Amino acid sequence: MPFLKDIEKYKSLSIVGLEKNTGKTECLNYVLSRLRGSRKQIALTSIGIDGENRDQVTQTHKPEIELNEGMIFVTSETHYAKRRLFSEVIDVSNQTTSLGRLVTAKTIHSGKVMLSGPANNAEIIRLIADLKEKGVDLTIVDGALSRKSLGSPAVTEAMILATGAALSANIPQLVFKTQYVYDLIQMAEINPELKPKFRGIENGIWALDESGEVKETGISSVLMIKKEKDKLFQFGTDFFVSGAVTDQFLDFLKNQKQVNQIRLIIRDFTRVFAKPETYYAFVKKGGRIQVLDKTNLVAITINPVSPDGYRLNSDELKLALETKLQVPVFDVKRIENAVS
Amino acid sequence: MQFRKAISEIKGLQYLAEELDLQSPMGKRFLLDSEMLYNETELNIEYDLIDKVIQSIESDPKLIADIQSKLSHLRDIKGTVGNLDANLILDDIELFEIKSFAFHCHAILNLQKDLKQEVIGLPNLSGLVDVLDPQKSGIPSFYIYDDYSEELAEARKNLRIAKSENGDSEAKLEELFDKAQEIESRVREELCDKIRVFAGDLRTALNQLAHFDLLIAKAKQAIQLCFNRPELLKESTIYNGMFHPMIKDELLKQKKQYQAIDIELQKSVCLITGANMAGKTVVLKTLALCQYLCQFGFFVPASQAKVSLVNRIMLSVGDDQSELNGLSSFASEMMNVNQMVEVSQSHENVLVLVDELARTTNPVEGLAIVNAVADIFYQNNTRSVITTHYSGLNPYFRKLRVKGLDKDFGDQRITKNNINSYMDYSLVEDNTGEVPHEALRIASLLGINKEIVEKAQNQLNMKASKNKLEVINYK
Numbered sequence: 001m002p003f004l005k006d007i008e009k010y011k012s013l014s015i016v017g018l019e020k021n022t023g024k025t026e027c028l029n030y031v032l033s034r035l036r037g038s039r040k041q042i043a044l045t046s047i048g049i050d051g052e053n054r055d056q057v058t059q060t061h062k063p064e065i066e067l068n069e070g071m072i073f074v075t076s077e078t079h080y081a082k083r084r085l086f087s088e089v090i091d092v093s094n095q096t097t098s099l100g101r102l103v104t105a106k107t108i109h110s111g112k113v114m115l116s117g118p119a120n121n122a123e124i125i126r127l128i129a130d131l132k133e134k135g136v137d138l139t140i141v142d143g144a145l146s147r148k149s150l151g152s153p154a155v156t157e158a159m160i161l162a163t164g165a166a167l168s169a170n171i172p173q174l175v176f177k178t179q180y181v182y183d184l185i186q187m188a189e190i191n192p193e194l195k196p197k198f199r200g201i202e203n204g205i206w207a208l209d210e211s212g213e214v215k216e217t218g219i220s221s222v223l224m225i226k227k228e229k230d231k232l233f234q235f236g237t238d239f240f241v242s243g244a245v246t247d248q249f250l251d252f253l254k255n256q257k258q259v260n261q262i263r264l265i266i267r268d269f270t271r272v273f274a275k276p277e278t279y280y281a282f283v284k285k286g287g288r289i290q291v292l293d294k295t296n297l298v299a300i301t302i303n304p305v306s307p308d309g310y311r312l313n314s315d316e317l318k319l320a321l322e323t324k325l326q327v328p329v330f331d332v333k334r335i336e337n338a339v340s
Numbered sequence: 341m342q343f344r345k346a347i348s349e350i351k352g353l354q355y356l357a358e359e360l361d362l363q364s365p366m367g368k369r370f371l372l373d374s375e376m377l378y379n380e381t382e383l384n385i386e387y388d389l390i391d392k393v394i395q396s397i398e399s400d401p402k403l404i405a406d407i408q409s410k411l412s413h414l415r416d417i418k419g420t421v422g423n424l425d426a427n428l429i430l431d432d433i434e435l436f437e438i439k440s441f442a443f444h445c446h447a448i449l450n451l452q453k454d455l456k457q458e459v460i461g462l463p464n465l466s467g468l469v470d471v472l473d474p475q476k477s478g479i480p481s482f483y484i485y486d487d488y489s490e491e492l493a494e495a496r497k498n499l500r501i502a503k504s505e506n507g508d509s510e511a512k513l514e515e516l517f518d519k520a521q522e523i524e525s526r527v528r529e530e531l532c533d534k535i536r537v538f539a540g541d542l543r544t545a546l547n548q549l550a551h552f553d554l555l556i557a558k559a560k561q562a563i564q565l566c567f568n569r570p571e572l573l574k575e576s577t578i579y580n581g582m583f584h585p586m587i588k589d590e591l592l593k594q595k596k597q598y599q600a601i602d603i604e605l606q607k608s609v610c611l612i613t614g615a616n617m618a619g620k621t622v623v624l625k626t627l628a629l630c631q632y633l634c635q636f637g638f639f640v641p642a643s644q645a646k647v648s649l650v651n652r653i654m655l656s657v658g659d660d661q662s663e664l665n666g667l668s669s670f671a672s673e674m675m676n677v678n679q680m681v682e683v684s685q686s687h688e689n690v691l692v693l694v695d696e697l698a699r700t701t702n703p704v705e706g707l708a709i710v711n712a713v714a715d716i717f718y719q720n721n722t723r724s725v726i727t728t729h730y731s732g733l734n735p736y737f738r739k740l741r742v743k744g745l746d747k748d749f750g751d752q753r754i755t756k757n758n759i760n761s762y763m764d765y766s767l768v769e770d771n772t773g774e775v776p777h778e779a780l781r782i783a784s785l786l787g788i789n790k791e792i793v794e795k796a797q798n799q800l801n802m803k804a805s806k807n808k809l810e811v812i813n814y815k
Contacts, residue, residue: 077433084517086496086524088483089436094415103433108483109500111517 006298007031007138007158008040012128014047014143014153014295015160018181022164023303026332028142029066030301031160036068040137043104045074046115047124047143047153064112065142071107072136074127076100076116085111090134095123102127104134115142121155121267128156145270152293154268159185159295162332163321164303165312174312175320180276182297182325184269189294198240198265198292206242207235208265214240222249237261244273245289250282260286268293300325301332341652343636344372349655352629355586356638360557363411366418366546367553374554376635378649380572386637387569389459393559396455403454404556410448411553417441418546424539429525429532432483438535438542439472440480445545448552460552463541471535489527495520558638567639570630570647577605577631577691577723581643584626588641591760599765600643603627603740605691605725607648609717611710612727612767614742615778619765620727621657624693627725628655631691650691650723654680657695670700677713684722692717692724699729707732729779741770744778759785 007013015031017024035042044065067073067085075083077092077100086108093102099116118124128139143153153159161181168174197214198206205219215235219228222241229252232239237258241249245266253262259282266272268291272279283289300321304312314331321329347354362368377383397404420434430438442465449462473479474487486493499516561567565585581600588598603623612620630640634647656676667675680692697713698706707730714737717724733739743764759782780800784793 080433081431084514086483086520088481089432090481092415092433092436101433106481109496110503 010158012139012156013158014141014156016143016145016153017162019167021166021307022162023332024162027162027301041135043072043131043136043139045117045141047117064114066112067107069107069110074102074104074117077103079114079116083113085109121152124155152268152270154270154293154295158298161300165306165310169306169310171317171320175324179324184272185297187269188290190265190290195292201242203242206240208238209235222246225249225252238263240265244271247274247278250274250278254282254285262287264289266291297327300327300329303332341376343374346632350632352586353632361560362553362557363408364414364553365416366550370550371554383637389555390559392457392459393555407448407451410444413444421539421542424536429529436482439482442468443480460548462548463544468538484524484527492523492527495523562639567641570634570640570645573646573648577648578646579603579642582626583641584622585641596760601766603767605723607721607723609714609724609737611733611737611739615744616782618742618744621695624695628653628693650689652690654690655693681716684717684720687720692722694726697726739770740767
């Protein structure tokens with residue numbers, strides 16, 4: 001598959017599902033199976049642990065990943081104990097997650113394992129760096145898009161997006177929703193020199209004034225915008241928002257007379273929690289959103305089958321997406337069959 | 341008393357503890373858990389060890405740095421060793437920890453062989469390394485190796501073949517995996533039985549390595565901060581060139597000099613007088629710090645030190661939060677002093693340090709209290725230091741006075757920023773019983789409102805002429 005060539009350029013890759021059962025696990029397993037012949041050292045981990053819980057609720061199959069022999073993986077102590085393969089412990093982290101410390105291990109035999117990993121961006125970045133030190137060429141992160149998660153898959157260099165019938169059973173609707181995420185991923189990155197100014201900020205709305213200085217607006221959260229709107233424009237129209245960007249906030253900005261000068265800076269695309277309509281209305285009026293961390297979308301995979309058994313026409317869906325988006329699209333069900 | 345408790349009471353001690361270059365988590369635990377020592381032999385053993393490390397650092401700094409780097413890789417496996425002792429079956433992660441610990445311990449053992457003299461005895465864990473590294477890979481990673489059991493190797497081989505053939509059903513593969521895993525569990529159990537004999541050695545190694553880590557940190561700090569080994573005496577405590585490292589460091593940052601002082605304490609009371617800003621409180625704090633350092637097995641901040649050991653150090657510097665326990669500063673001080681007096685009356689071997697006793701009440705009664713308390717310490721031969729501003733101390737007390745502002749200033753103007761360089765902080769024996777009257781001078785140097793100084797001076801002049809008159813009339 002062509003997108004695998006692209007993957008080899010990167011040091012880190014995340015695989016993100018837009019909805020559960022959009023075939024993320026199949027996509028991941030496919031990528032791994034393709035990499036079987038590669039001489040590169042591959043490592044696998046995950047962000048947080050929420051994937052497993054969700055799937056226990058819906059009673060669909062657990063997101064166990066089939067690992068190849070010689071692959072490195074990182075998971076929590078709890079999941080390490082449940083592994084269905086033989087592996088060699090290489091390292092144990094000092095920090096603990098809710099499921100215990102993180103274990104780095106190398107598989108002796110191929111087999112299945114449940115993945116969990118660090119829960120926030122700083123630790124994911126540190127882990128990727130640490131794995132690189134241990135001789136890993138490519139770290140693959142099983143990512144989740146979640147409002148609750150502090151960790152974002154956008155910290156990896158490259159990303160594959162898994163979408164499918166589980167998101168919507170109507171092709172135009174599915175394309176629209178996928179395109180929205182695609183558009184968010186394409187948001188421009190800010191000038192690298194500005195990045196350090198915002199890295200350490202943990203909450204509130206901050207302004208970037210004309211002299212390039214970061215000023216606290218005194219607004220503690222976008223949720224407070226209605227109450228404290230008088231403070232917003234005191235230092236200009238460039239803002240950094242550390243948390244989520246909501247419908248209410250974008251709606252408010254859209255209605256301001258300065259809207260076409262507004263530049264909103266956010267951590268990464270996963271911080272936008274607004275409806276597509278709200279986002280597009282804001283952009284249409286001239287507002288801009290830029291990110292600290294931008295990732296490269298290398299491919300989209302589709303799963304035309306929804307969990308309740310509904311099946312979309314794979315070719316039609318693939319064509320519709322490819323026409324709209326400038327990214328290769330693959331059907332995971334089909335590539336799986338092609339592999340075996 | 342544990343070090344953990346001492347650092348919560350003495351800021352200077354906490355400062356030094358934080359500056360220690362400890363590498364391992366157990367080094368830190370070892371320090372916090374260490375008990376104050378009251379026995380000369382035990383302390384001298386510790387000082388000898390620090391001396392050895394200092395010599396090693398001086399002759400081969402790289403080797404010590406290598407040892408420190410190995411120490412930094414150690415993990416505190418106390419819990420795992422406990423599990424091993426308790427006859428539990430360890431999982432692969434715990435076995436990995438033990439293996440990795442044994443590797444590092446062995447490496448440190450070998451590094452230490454290159455030192456001119458062995459500092460600390462370490463158990464030889466090569467037997468354990470052999471068991472946990474059957475492939476002699478020399479890498480600390482671990483799993484239940486095929487080498488442990490032919491049966492396990494066979495079961496895994498079957499699984500591998502079945503997987504590669506791709507013909508078998510999922511259920512069949514699961515069955516093969518379960519079988520291999522079952523054998524693995526059995527092998528793990530046998531392995532744990534085999535390494536259980538090393539639990540004692542591991543415990544010793546943990547403790548010895550923690551101690552080694554602390555010794556290196558102590559030695560490096562002693563070199564860096566110019567601390568010296570105290571000589572332990574029975575009678576007097578004598579410091580030459582004593583300094584407070586935290587304050588010295590702070591002054592250094594401001595590009596100022598710290599004046600070290602000499603002091604000798606006998607088994608009796610000693611009163612320190614001197615102008616304001618003359619460093620009396622610092623003397624007390626440094627004495628407390630030195631005594632703690634000495635008895636926790638550290639070298640002390642002095643160019644030469646002879647220290648007499650005590651059972652307890654009692655310090656009252658009046659900066660404790662008396663509001664919190666509902667007492668006034670006077671009441672809280674008196675409660676504190678009361679304890680000191682009771683200890684003195686029971687002839688316990690203590691070091692008592694009181695800063696400006698009874699300073700928060702009127703000078704008439706204040707003086708009386710100072711004389712009374714000092715008298716009790718005097719009669720009971722309690723090693724004690726009291727600082728005071730009161731004149732009229734009993735003549736038979738030993739008194740030390742801070743020299744104060746009696747250097748030649750030349751044409752320099754003294755301000756609060758440079759007063760430190762004109763103050764002579766050294767202590768001199770003083771038998772007059774009079775205290776220096778420099779409060780107004782210092783206050784005016786600090787640049788406080790002139791009106792205060794002038795009015796106070798007038799008041800004093802009036803009082804002085806009145807006294808003169810009375811003397812003349814009396815004659």
